[in-house]
Amino acid sequence: MKAFLALIRREFIEHRGAFLIAPAVLVALGLGVAILAFTVGKADFRASGQLATFTPSIVFEVGFLGFSFGWALYLIAALFFYCADGFAADKRNNAMLFWKSMPVSDFKVLLSKLVAALTIFPASIFLAALISGGLLSAVVLAAALLGGGQGWASVAFDAGMPARVLLSYVNVAGATLLAFALGLLWYMPFMALVGAFGAVVGRWAIPLTLLLPTLISVLQWAIFGGSLHPFISSSWQFFEYRTAFPLVDGYISNWFGSGLPFDFTAFATDLLARVDWMQMGIGIVFSIGVIYLASEYRRRSNDN
Helix, strand or coil: CHHHHHHHHHHHHHCHHHHHHHHHHHHHHHHHHHHHHHHCCCCCCECCHHHHHCCHHHHHHHHHHHHHHHHHHHHHHHHHHHHHHHHHHHHHHCHHHHHHCCCCCHHHHHHHHHHHHHCHHHHHHHHHHHHHHHHHHHHHHHHHHCCCCCEHHHHCCCCCHHHHHHHHHHHHHHHHHHHHHHHHHHHHHHHHHHHHHHHHHHHHHHHHHHHHHHHHHHHHHHHHCCCCCHHHCHHHHHHHHHHCCCCCCCHHHHHCCCCCCCCHHHHHHHHHHHCCHHHHHHHHHHHHHHHHHHHHHHHHHHHC
16 A cells, blocks of 8 residues: 555656646736736726626636636646656656566556546646635735725625635535546546556557547448448447536536526536436446556566
């Protein structure tokens, strides 16, 4: 167990640039953009017309959700590049010789990389999202308080506003955590597949993974036919379904622009009801199987 934890820690140390340093820089840039938006007239919050009906807490919720969505996109991109590079890194620097001397199996080494991609790396990005939300809440409250006689200070800001913004922060943070967790499990097969290709062909894993659905769809179309072209085959439709996480539709689309406070319970109930749990379970089993096959290939190729 200590060796496995050491493997995970090593992954974080070797890739802290993408999952620690870069997020810290982006948080600072995001704070600067938010401050500029509230100070140079790009976001004018002097209450007039329809804008007067939006409270600072709702504006904060929209901004925090926007930050969280941006961090989710960053996380997905970073994890795919990590899986393509990290699963092949041992082969380039001969680190596998050290871990084999402990001894640690190839399966445990590759599994530690997948576990790192599902735990500590997303945790660091989630922390960056929480910090972004906290800084945004401070900016929004300051803008509401300093809005002047024609701003939020006279329309929506009162003694209870900080508590409402804090409640909004907790609701959006909980929704972000849930979406991160379910999204990671939903996309776990793709990360495992990229990692398995990375263990075999190195950094060419991402283009090969992107090409695989096309090859499968073309092969199905060439053998069985039944459609005008390969991109309306059943396999292609399945890949489209499997790459679409059910997040934006449902509660989010109905809530956005409604002017109502964000409700974590309603969001979680809606999201959990729309997740295909059977596909998620199959994906988890598929991921472990693919990692095992990649470890066997690596073990046998190293022995030879």
